[in-house]
Amino acid sequence: MNSFWGVDADPTAQGRIKGARPVAVLDIGSNSVRLVVYERHARALTPLYNEKSACALGRGIALTGRLADSNVARALVAIKRFALVARMMRVGKIHVLATSAVRDAANRTEFVAAVEAIIGSKVQVLSGEQEAHFAALGVVAGIPDFSGMVGDLGGGSLELSTIASGADTNGETYELGVIRLQDDSGGSAAKAGEIARERLKDSSLARGPGGGAFAAIGGTWRSLAKLHQVRRHYPLQMVQHYVVPVADMLALCDEIVAAGSLKDYPGSGSVSSSRRDLVPFGAVALAEVLRAGRFDTVVFSALGVREGYLYGLLDSREQAIDPLIQGSEELSVLRSRSPAHANDLIEFSTQYLVAAGVSETPEETRLRQVSCLLADIGWRAHPDYRGAQSVDAVAYGSLTGVDHPGRAFLAHVIAVRYNGLKLKGVTQPLVGLAGHTASARAKLIGALFRVAYPMTAAMPGILPRIRFLVEGNTLVLVLPQDFAFLDGEHLQGRLDQFAGVAGHKNAKVRIT
Incomplete structure (x- = not known):
């Protein structure tokens, strides 16, 4: 490695978390082999590198019982490259997971030995029950309060499990992966539907009470979600925590299957070429699961x-950490002028809400705290673009533990903080995802930030000495005597704007 870099110095940038050691997962699936390198092993995972190779290891295995030689060769070439990437990135630990195709193959022993020789780590061939378990933990990792059934659709199999109170039960596996369905049906989506119904007839889906939420995992199902977003002109093109009524998704799935083509179906042009012919079988599997459950x-x-596997390796204290708070704290440390100022901003906004008698739900408090952590991440950008770039970083970033309305709320706060109330840098459809009540609160918090930052220049220790009072219809900003120089037209203009948003008729500064 030293000869590769030419120096013995650590190549990591200052924009990385200090002291963090990357961790990687090599996922050997039935459709693709993927390497994901994360910045560190923590509750909130931030991908440093993500690459896949479509090796189709599961192709033909139902007929021959073996991994095809050509597909094995393709996979091993990809894994050699991934091993080099991991070395270059100085990954501390590589976890190698193999799923349906490898566990079902008669020649798995030879393949596993070849992989271990290349990567230098033991390959864990997951059972169907283990795969269901870690898939469920993956949902818990990203959506901590999720309750319902989880389905992980791969190339060779479908795993199902149930989540309640953060724990999973009833792990099941079925031969319903998209490659398996395509092979077993002779390439007919209609025939695949009959196969899926037969294989699911004795599943826990049919025995359950019905209703509730189904969490869908897997690349082909993600393609379906993206297709649904494109067709409805959805303003937030992000799959994580995208919620769709079952009737809407069934309509899309049925339309794709009815097209009778693996390449030309509604929206096929928006699907990647590597997934295009598998989406109809993903639609079949999803439709049958939704109907059965x-x-x-x-x-x-x-x-x-x-992500579920890495989450499972954390101790219970780390698992209990809020991933949204942790991820936002990391961004604050990496991008803010002073992370300590964010804590001052949390206390300052809390003091106003108490003074004004404004109540919050626990989730509203949580999102306000997150907005304070993210409020200064755009300072390096040109003033004309800080708002837009910060909105994008919040709305489309890798933060987890937040749903789409929550992302819209945070984006709205940041847009107001940088650009004022005219919503420059954020689209109305995106803001609309938050709902009327949350949008009004976002304006309030964003306008409050516009009062705070001119007084502090994002430096800590100032806001704790400033407080709000509400006297009748008047909002009073109380400054200590040594801060009297802050009182001027600029501050009064921001204070008047905030008072208007908050519903106070007048606003003034008082020096004490």
């Missing part, structure tokens, strides 16, 4: 077995 909503999860 009689669910109300589908929740798509971008986190699955890889």
Whole structure:
């Protein structure tokens, strides 16, 4: 490695978390082999590198019982590259997970030995029950309060499990992966539907009470979610925590299957070429699962077995950490002028709400705290673009533990903080995802930030000495005598704007 870099110095940038040691998961699936390198092993996982190779290891295994030689060769070439990437990135630990295709193959022993020789780590061939377990933990990792059934659709199999209070039960596996369905049906989506119904007839889906949420994991189901977003012109093109009514998703799935083509179906142009001919079989599997379970909503999860496996290795104290708070704290440390100022901002906004008698739900408090942590992440950008770039970083970033309305709320707060109330840098459809009540609160918090930052220049220790009073219809900002120089037209203008948003008729500064 030293000869590669030419120096013995650590190549990591200052924009990385100090002292963090990367961790990687090599996921050997039936459709693809993927390497994901995360910045560190923590509750909130931040991907440093993500690459896959479509090796189709599961192709033909139902007929021959073996991994095809050509597909094995393709996979091993990809894994050699991934091993080099991991070495270059100085990964501390590589976890190698193999799923349906490898566990079902008669020649798995030779393949596993070849992989271990290349990567230098033991390959864990997961059973169907283990795969279901880690998939469920992946949903818990990204959507901590999720309750319902989880389905992880791969190339070779479908795993099902039930989550309640953060724990999973009833792990099941079925030969319903998209490659398996395509092979077993002779390439007919209609025939695949008959196969899926037969294989699911004795599943826990049919025995359950019906209703509730179904969490969908897997690349083909993610493609379906993206297709649904494109067709409805959805303003937030992100799969994680995307919620769709079952009736809407069934309509899309049925339309794709009815097209009778693996390449030309509604929206096929928006699907990647590597997934295009598998989407109809993903639609079949999803439709049959939703009908059998009689669910109300589908929740798509971008986190699955890889993230669930790493989550499972954390101790209970770390598992209990809020991933949204931790991820936002990291961004504050890496991008804010002074992370300590964010804590001052949390206390300052809390003091105003108490003074004004404004109540909050626990979730509203949580999102306000997160907005304080993220409020200064755009300071390096040009003033004309800070708002737009910060909105994108919040709305489309890798933060987890937040749903789409929550992302819209945070984006709205940041847009107001940088650009004022005219919503420059954020689209109305995106803001609309938060709902009327949350949007009004976002304006309030964002306008409060516009009062705070001119007084502090984002430096800590100032806001704790400033407080709000509400006297009748008047909002009073109380400054200590040594801060009297802050009182001027600029501050009064911001204070008047905030008072208007908050519903106070007048606003003034008092020096004490």
